[in-house]
Amino acid sequence: MVEKPDRNLALELVRVTEAAALASGRWMGRGNKEAGDQAAVDAMRLVLGNVAMDGIVVIGEGAKDEAPMLYNGEKIGNGRPPIVDIAVDPLEGTNLLAMGLPNALAVVALAERGAMWSPGSGFYMEKIVVGRAGAGAIDITASPEDNIRNVAKAVDKAVEDLTLVVLNRPRNKYIIDAARKLGARITLISDGDVAGSLMAALPDSGIDMLMGIGGTPEGVITACALICLGGEIQGRLCPQSDAERAQLIAEGHQIDRVLKTRDLVKNDNVFFAATGVTAGPLLHGVQYFHGGATTESLVMRGHSGTVRRIQATHQFSKLMQFSAVPYATVEA
Ligand code: VTB
Numbered sequence: 001m002v003e004k005p006d007r008n009l010a011l012e013l014v015r016v017t018e019a020a021a022l023a024s025g026r027w028m029g030r031g032n033k034e035a036g037d038q039a040a041v042d043a044m045r046l047v048l049g050n051v052a053m054d055g056i057v058v059i060g061e062g063a064k065d066e067a068p069m070l071y072n073g074e075k076i077g078n079g080r081p082p083i084v085d086i087a088v089d090p091l092e093g094t095n096l097l098a099m100g101l102p103n104a105l106a107v108v109a110l111a112e113r114g115a116m117w118s119p120g121s122g123f124y125m126e127k128i129v130v131g132r133a134g135a136g137a138i139d140i141t142a143s144p145e146d147n148i149r150n151v152a153k154a155v156d157k158a159v160e161d162l163t164l165v166v167l168n169r170p171r172n173k174y175i176i177d178a179a180r181k182l183g184a185r186i187t188l189i190s191d192g193d194v195a196g197s198l199m200a201a202l203p204d205s206g207i208d209m210l211m212g213i214g215g216t217p218e219g220v221i222t223a224c225a226l227i228c229l230g231g232e233i234q235g236r237l238c239p240q241s242d243a244e245r246a247q248l249i250a251e252g253h254q255i256d257r258v259l260k261t262r263d264l265v266k267n268d269n270v271f272f273a274a275t276g277v278t279a280g281p282l283l284h285g286v287q288y289f290h291g292g293a294t295t296e297s298l299v300m301r302g303h304s305g306t307v308r309r310i311q312a313t314h315q316f317s318k319l320m321q322f323s324a325v326p327y328a329t330v331e332a
Pocket of ligand 1: 092094
């Protein structure tokens, strides 16, 4: 029998995302997305390794050879139960951080072993995400126009009052055109559709839905968050090249399968933590002061549906005495 995770692991995961945010936040606006990502990965891996669990990274930084750490299939934790799958996005929005733009996040989600859908080589996915009020009103096989109209009805708004988030890419032009034709409001984001999805799902964010073709790993991570928050995601693989399509078929994926929240994550035993790296409408970013920094995180558990916002103050002078994470290069 597989032991189910019954501690609130999210409260341990927040230390992991805080560490990644504190380490990568140093790279804000410095134009080096690789260095920012590496700092997040290194810090995340160090702290994640201390969580008591038998974990395998199923959504990671890629295959072993391209990603020296947190690669798909990597074992994490001390090897004792609970037996879990881990999805990591140590720095969601590497460009956002490199440019100092809003909503770069450090994110981790955990679920029972085998509960997360594996995208294989599928990098791109069409997605629609809504919060509780819009759940049940979306259909990824229908047109963007129909989805916009149906969500507006479900959330009891006129279409002109509805606000969408769309990743600003030529591949999403059909959605942008449809929304503009109908007169809906749009926030075009340059990157970071996990943050966009979280805003769509959170009440009072001012965002009603996210639509568009973005990353598949981000879709699975979003599904973990939605199990905790309520709301709905529908996705469908959307290969952007013949090679991606051929690889998916070779892996046995049915390309046009509609993937709903429960297809992406099988049950409620899910834990999610995200810490803001750059400041945005979703979360404060890391703010450094002499000798330390503050962070803000979202910490959630699917089983109970508890959603916490955790503000933390970190003292580098103390942390640096025992932590292997290089939080500061100058003496605090
Ligand atoms: C997507 C989106 C992510 O990168 O994966 C995007 O889901 C990549 O799309 O949130 P492109 O290849 O067109 O850049 C993110 O925006 C992460 O930065």
